[in-house]
Amino acid sequence: MTLFPENFADALLFDDCPHEDLTTVGLGIGSVPGRIRAQFKTPGIVAGAEIAAAVLSRAGASVCLSARDGDLLEAGATILTAEGPAESLHAGYKIAQCVMEYASGIAFRTREMVDAARAVSPKVQVAGTRKHWPGGKRIALAGLLAGGGIVHRFGLSDSILVFDQHRVFCDDFEAAFRALQARSPERKIAVEAGSPEEAMTFVRLGADIIQCERFSPEVFASFADAARAESPNVRLSAAGGVNAKNAALYAEAGADILVTSAPYWGAPQDVKMRFERL
Amino acid sequence: MTLFPENFADALLFDDCPHEDLTTVGLGIGSVPGRIRAQFKTPGIVAGAEIAAAVLSRAGASVCLSARDGDLLEAGATILTAEGPAESLHAGYKIAQCVMEYASGIAFRTREMVDAARAVSPKVQVAGTRKHWPGGKRIALAGLLAGGGIVHRFGLSDSILVFDQHRVFCDDFEAAFRALQARSPERKIAVEAGSPEEAMTFVRLGADIIQCERFSPEVFASFADAARAESPNVRLSAAGGVNAKNAALYAEAGADILVTSAPYWGAPQDVKMRFERL
Amino acid sequence: MTLFPENFADALLFDDCPHEDLTTVGLGIGSVPGRIRAQFKTPGIVAGAEIAAAVLSRAGASVCLSARDGDLLEAGATILTAEGPAESLHAGYKIAQCVMEYASGIAFRTREMVDAARAVSPKVQVAGTRKHWPGGKRIALAGLLAGGGIVHRFGLSDSILVFDQHRVFCDDFEAAFRALQARSPERKIAVEAGSPEEAMTFVRLGADIIQCERFSPEVFASFADAARAESPNVRLSAAGGVNAKNAALYAEAGADILVTSAPYWGAPQDVKMRFERL
């Protein structure tokens, strides 16, 4: 189940159809009953289906969900059907389609990374960043989760990640790090590192997670050995340019977590909305 | 000037930073003053800069805009600078960066299409569709406009476009079309056509715009000649798979308008946010 | 069907009843069941009924709609009935009544204009302006549409209309007009004119619609002949002081569109809310 606020589907719907649908009303077809069937054109992973259903529902259609987020469907298999007057179907279908297309595209690209990485390292996680399109957290994360990813950070208030942009403000980073540790006994502390040398200093400081930014897989592998020798429980994540092509290399190099924005980009996955008159 | 609601920047900001920024507060650096300078890593077109500035402003920084949406900047040229306490800069910078990166990416891809098409047909327009990411109309259109595109449709209430999905509900399409014309004296009527034959029937019905869906450039060209012979003032748009690669071909084939979603997809354009302590 | 956001009925309801209904609660009658029947006192055109029903529904009543927006009802015929505890009926009935009274008043006055104009010119359209009461677009337009009118402009983002207030900013209006045409291939361009001479220059420039501001019917008629001789497809609208009394005169003078705010003003149409205890 995806929980989203009552006004979320409404906001999507009225952004596109703030007043009457000029075409449908003008053609005089508003009350003619019909049905939409949503299907992938090529095999895909369902994502955003509950949101899409809520949009169509709010537009006045009766919706039946035939699949759940995360399901892998064949081309032509039905994701959902919606029945109602033409005015309801036309008010909501394009938004519903867009939600599923963008989310499923993300799900597909996430799944590719997960599958590639787990083929060599079964416990590795693909964690999606905050760098989804602005204002799109709910739909982008629906895609990420449907594709088997996890959420790296929802934002600034749910996790701790020290960047170089923080350290520029610290006179004495070690002292600042100790203060951060003392104030944060219930959370892990992650630190982003730009080189293995820097990374090792953070291991020694006691960081729980080292986020290795733009290490090559080879450099990552040798650092991972050294880091785990120093601190067996430290978690290591690979970030910066990690994508479906190199996911397996980083997994093999010993990454626990692949931190990535790559699945957010790229074309939506085609979802066909077949109309028929009833 | 981009006009957007007071709560728009707030919504972006609090989606990412709903409560305290655990890292900045934990490190004890919140009140240390600093400056961010936003710059493209490669030449780019500024887009979303006023929204980005508003986000940083709402986070408590003083922002100075050095460029306007639509400006083409060299790598390293400054888009904006923001000064304030570290807590303000950290609360807002990633969102500000994302807004500019997504919008500028769209602007760049739009510009490519505009330039390619206008090289062969100086008056052709590149019109962005409604198929941007769901809920992202404001930022996606900021990118589109900055890149020299125009808005195809804001949604269902500002323009008339008859799809096959409408015609499925019409018993007598000609009668429905006449009703639509009668009710819509102040708007143009566009009809999407899937083949030149179908398209010609819409020309004869008196449609103002024929949106040619997935015609090859050759088919488009021969249809365009026939259509204009029949109705000299009809506007012809090419839609469906139109992108930077084939934009010139469709422009050459006689399209008045290239209807496209392609600029919305693809990677954001890198914007570097350089931090310094003051 | 009228599509409106989930929170629209709520906003109306809680604006009037933000906390408890002091009278109903104080009398101790809150849970006594009852029924309201809504009826016109004189024949009228139903408008706003779905919004009214939503308000009563949100207040906790079960509502049955007996008529649809646009229906012409006899005095005493039922528009809707609502059943529920007295507290629900009292929380919502006055707002529901107001919505229907204001919208139906507009519908009635629109219908008068439409009927008067069409008696002499069957295809003329009555187009309601943006000058409804501020913040009341949804209800005012529900009335307009129920009365057979069309929407002149939802606002500034859905149509192009050049006013004298724009021209004051143009150094070279012809050049500006050409730029506007070039950028707007998918929309008609309307220009407001204050005299037949001015109007004819806009016809010659190629405006799609000339909005004739405060022309007398006689002046309108002679201009219309001249304009159509020059440009057979130009649309002509009469605006400024057009109302039920002179609608037929402008229709006869050759107006395609009567642009008016008059239906928005005037008394609401009485809707009787008959209460009975169950």
Next chain:
Amino acid sequence: MTLFPENFADALLFDDCPHEDLTTVGLGIGSVPGRIRAQFKTPGIVAGAEIAAAVLSRAGASVCLSARDGDLLEAGATILTAEGPAESLHAGYKIAQCVMEYASGIAFRTREMVDAARAVSPKVQVAGTRKHWPGGKRIALAGLLAGGGIVHRFGLSDSILVFDQHRVFCDDFEAAFRALQARSPERKIAVEAGSPEEAMTFVRLGADIIQCERFSPEVFASFADAARAESPNVRLSAAGGVNAKNAALYAEAGADILVTSAPYWGAPQDVKMRFERL
């Protein structure tokens, strides 16, 4: 000072200009500086000026208020001036104008009633009902107050008024009335009466205010004498069809309060928005 929420002006503005102003942008005049001067065409009472100023401000103009709500201005006297780029002036001026026109119209009609009534009874109050246009409480009441009226009821949670529609639910009205009195020691209790006989029973029950619905002025006068003989402190209000024409008659008949919706209806007062280029 009129206090209204930050998002109130925004909601008005973006309802009319949700995205770009197609005309102003298309003409290429967006950044040309200009000034608007708002003036009555005929003498009028300023109302809604702070809201109008806030709308123009939010659209990007610098606004200078030259008058305050309630001021009586000559024709041609300046209410406010706004300076800024054409895009700001065009985005906000029509909404600003509408706010002032609707509110000032209400103020003017209220003032007429107040003046007529006070000429014969200097302490009488004109109280505006809840039957303003739905969702328009803030602007309608700004007009009412500017015209010298008072607010009869903001809604159901701020005052007690027993209607016939409440009594239909009471088995024993006297008992219900006593319960209401007991529970409401800090508020006056008003009861609406449809006849002098009914009204006198409410006086005897101890109602603080009798709202006399559709009594003729003569009937009102004789009831008023009887009521005050019975209960010297009772307040008497005239309601139902009370307007500028009969206000003096009811005032003379002894009404303390004239309860009316009449000022809400009728044409807005013309406000001229004069543009000039700077």
Next chain:
Amino acid sequence: MTLFPENFADALLFDDCPHEDLTTVGLGIGSVPGRIRAQFKTPGIVAGAEIAAAVLSRAGASVCLSARDGDLLEAGATILTAEGPAESLHAGYKIAQCVMEYASGIAFRTREMVDAARAVSPKVQVAGTRKHWPGGKRIALAGLLAGGGIVHRFGLSDSILVFDQHRVFCDDFEAAFRALQARSPERKIAVEAGSPEEAMTFVRLGADIIQCERFSPEVFASFADAARAESPNVRLSAAGGVNAKNAALYAEAGADILVTSAPYWGAPQDVKMRFERL
């Protein structure tokens, strides 16, 4: 019935569960069906139950209310049950519990005051002030009303209460008071007094209610006698430090109304949420 906006329960829910429930999803138990039964640990007064039910409903559970606000329940008696998948129950239960615990705590403390005061003066009312926690009016007043209290003031727009903080701005308080009376014929005028002498001047001015701030019960009693001798209909309220311990003393001293914030403070009443798997 408690009327509250559709988005009220949503706001409570998403404030606590903005995105996925990391624990429930991570454990893989989201779809396992279960039931919650809400019960008091000690006898208590139900309050906030409809809001709690709405929260659980919005989270996806089916809720059955077994009691109504104001009911006095034994320890262990069921307030409500909710059934649904574990993800729904976990998303909503803590918020639902908090709503009932805070509101019921207030109800209980209100009831104590009401019972104590009415034991000696059966018609006295306990009126809760505006000094509930900020933003908590709806839930705090639900508790107050469930406990048998009344609302002193919803805020500044529904009642008149003159404080010393107002008088500091009056040059001539008597004139200002007369103006206030003239403008407010439909509302009672209350004045807060800091001493019996001051209070008596307000009685003589004609205040409808004297709110006696921090009078001892003895002082209150002697003032009450004097005030009622002067003005038999004046209402007297005791305010400032009035609580369950001294409520009977003030009631005995002749207070009509006990104005208090005390019930808002103190621990929530324990509500046990018993989970079982289905």
Next chain:
Amino acid sequence: MTLFPENFADALLFDDCPHEDLTTVGLGIGSVPGRIRAQFKTPGIVAGAEIAAAVLSRAGASVCLSARDGDLLEAGATILTAEGPAESLHAGYKIAQCVMEYASGIAFRTREMVDAARAVSPKVQVAGTRKHWPGGKRIALAGLLAGGGIVHRFGLSDSILVFDQHRVFCDDFEAAFRALQARSPERKIAVEAGSPEEAMTFVRLGADIIQCERFSPEVFASFADAARAESPNVRLSAAGGVNAKNAALYAEAGADILVTSAPYWGAPQDVKMRFERL
């Protein structure tokens, strides 16, 4: 700095003053200038001051903050001053006062716990739960942080805490726990335990934090020794009935974290708002 949305102060303000302030307007004192000075009556910790300032600002006053959240002030020292017309001061002062009183009360009680606990264990943290008043997260946490506490959980999406209410849904808790660990490499996993025996099983499973519910200090101490012998890095928190009285005992018993809701309950701290006329 406290970051809160633009509409947060507005929501607080308009909840209390939805329309005109009947008293201030009626007395005719709205435009008389004045000043408020906010001061503690007894020594206290400033909290919520920026929110209070924003409320007064939005009401039209000029505000000067003399202290920051977390500052310990003497009785009579100034927290903030606000200057403006009486209508602005009266519209905002009570809400501003309430915000500071509730938040400062929480700050004070948090500080008491922190000081008591740290006297015996300098690194112990006092973590405030989600059981603040519903909808009050922002103000309650402002108090908590000002008093030196930390946030235990903002909600369900920022941390992992396994309750007995989760385990009831697990067929095989160990398997579920392993799944949770695998999916959550970037977060600590806390488990609530009802007895030392249960707690030790969670230590052995590898939980990062054991939240000991209602252990006596003695039981806590002996469990702590055993747990740390088993797993030196495990964090131990004491929860359930932990308050200022027993904080030192739990700290001495070896708790790393005291999880508590106690500071949220209890009376607000008196803040005097001194008015003077200017």
